[in-house]
Amino acid sequence: MIPKEKQVLMLERMTRIRQFEKALIESQKSGEIVGSLHTYIGQEAVATGACVALNDDDYIAGNHRSHGHPIAKGGDINKAMAEIFGRKDGYCKGKGGSMHLADFSIGILGESGIVASSVPVATGAALASKLKGKNFVSLVFFGDGASNQGACHESMNLAALWNLPVIFVCENNQFAVTTSYRDSVSVDHISDRASAYGMPGVLVDGQDALAMYEATSEAVKRARKGEGPTLIEGLTYRYEDHSLGLASVRRDSSYRTDEEIEEWIKRDPIEILKDNMISQKLITQKDFDDLEKKEIISVEKALNFARNSPFPEPEDLFDDLFTDPIKFA
C-alpha cells in the first residue's frame, strides 16, 4: 500500500490546487488579475500523483496550464499567486505571469506557453543527469494536443535512443482548446506511440491519484536504474473553458456537452482519493474537512500576500535579460 503520509500529502496538494484555482477564477472575474488563465481544475490527480513520486532534487517542466504542476511539486503558493498578480514578489518578479511559473530551487524548470516546448527542455535535464552521472530524473507534463508536435516526437526518440532518465507525462484531458484528441491523434491512445520509440507506454486513469503515483514510481525506478524513458498517458478532464480571461477569444462550448462534463465531474479526482482513504480508514470525513479548511485559509493568505506585494518598478524592466546587462539605446 502507498504509505498514509504520501496519500495525505496528495490529498493536501490536490485540495490546494483546487482552492487556488477557484480563488483565481474569482479574481479574474472581479478584474483583479489580467491576461489569460488556464485552470487545472479536474486534472489535479495527474500532476499530484506524478510529483509526489519524485524526490525534491528531481526536475519537472510543464505547459500553459501551469498552476497545478508547481503546486503539486511543493511550490510556494504565495509566490505563485503574486506572480499571477504581476507583482514583484512573484516567482518570476511579475515578468512571467500565469503561464510561466517556475521555481528552480525545487526543480521546477518552468512552464511554457508554447505548446510542447518544454518537452525537449525536460529531455535535456535528463541528459544532464546522465552526463553528470547523477541519479536525478526529469519529468515533463504536456497535453494531448502537444503530443502532436514534432518537438515531442523528436524528444521521445532522443530519450529512448540515449536511455535518458525522463518521464513523459501526457495529460490527456480530451481536448486541445476545442479539438478532441480523437480528431487529432492517428492512433487510439497516445501511449500506444511509445512502442514506436522503444519505450514503455502506460495508459493510466488520470482521475486516480494513486494510479498516477504508482505508474510514475515505476517509471522513476526504471529511469534511475538507467533503463530509460517512459511515456505515461493520464486520462483526465478539464472542467472549465480552455482559457478564462482572454477577451478576444470567443467562448465556445459546442465542442462538448454538459452531460459529458457532468459524467467526468462524477469521477472527481479529489473525491476519488478522499473516498478511498476514508474507506481504507486512513482518514475520516472530518479530517478531510479540516484539511480543506486549512487549504482555503492558506489560499486566502496567498491572495493577501499577492495583493500586498508591490508591482515592479519601471527601472526593473531591463533586469534579467542578460547576465551582464547590454544597453541598447
Added chain:
Amino acid sequence: MYVEALNEAIFEEMDRDESVYYMGEDVRASIYGASRGLFEKYGEKRVLDTPLSENGFIGAAVGSSLVGMRPIVETLTSFMWVAMDQIISQAAKMKYMFGGQASLPVTIRAVMSYGGSSAAHHSDRSYPMFMNMPGLKIIAPASPEDVKGLMKTSVRDNDPCIIFEDSNLAGIKGDVPENNDLNEGELLIPFGKGKIIREGSDCTVVGIAGANTHALNAATELEKEGISVEIIDPRTLVPLDKEIILNSVEKTGRLVVVDPAHKVCSAASEIISVVTEEGFWNLQAPPVKIAAEQVHIPFTPALEPLIFPDAEKIINAVKQTIE
C-alpha cells in the same frame, strides 16, 4: 470591423476559386472570429482543423501550394517559430533555389496579440525578422478595408505571403467599400502601395500596423498645438512603397517611424535607412524611431505598457524633429 472584413475576404476568395482552402487550429470553431461560418459553408474538405503541429501543417500548406492549391493558413505569430523550418527553408527559398520552377501561392495569417498581459511567449511582433529573409511578402494591414483588399490580393499572389494582423485592431471599425460600388466589382489592393491616412505638412509619421492608431491620436493632439502631421501607412513591408514615404519627407522634411516590433533591426530601422540613403538632402532633422524597447514582453501590467509606442512618445518625437 477588421475581423469581419477579413472574414468577407476569405469567403469571397473561397467562392471564387475552388483551389483555395483554409486550415489551422480550431478554425472550425473559429475562436478568433476570422473563420466564422467557413466550415458551415465549405465543409470538411476545404476547412481543416489541424492537429497542434505547426511545422507539419504549415509545411503541408506549402507543399500543396506547389501543386496547385491556394491555402490560407491561420496561426499566431508566436507559434510560427515552431514552423520556421518550413517557412524559411522551404516557402521562402524554393522558388529561387529551383530556378523559378516552383510557384508558392500560400497565405499565412499571423495574428500578433501583444499589449494584453500575454507575456513573452505570446506577444511577438516578428515581421522584421521575416522582412530580413528574401522570398516572403510581408503584409501589415491596419484598417478593415486594407485587410480585406490585401487578403484577397495575397490569396491570388503566386508567392508566399504572410499577413501580420495586429489583434489590437481586430475590433476597429472602418468603411469597407461595397463590391457594387467598385469599378472592378471587388476590392483588390495592390502590394507595394502605401496610403496617406492623414495629410499634413510639418512632419511625416510612418505607422506600422497598430501603431497607426497611436499616430492618429498623436496627430490630433499636435494639431491643437499647430503642428501638422502627415501619416503614412505603408500597408505592405515587402514590397515597400518607398516613393510615398520619400515624397512625403520631401514635403515635410521630417520623419518619425512608429513600429510595434523590437527596435533593433525593425521595420522602422529599414524605413529610416531608406530615407537617409535616398532622401537625405530633404531631411531637416534626424529621423526618430519609436519602436518597442529591446526587451521581452513582461507579463505584469505595471511594465508592459512602457515598452510599446504610444501617442505620448510620438508627440515627443515629432516635437523633437521640429525643435
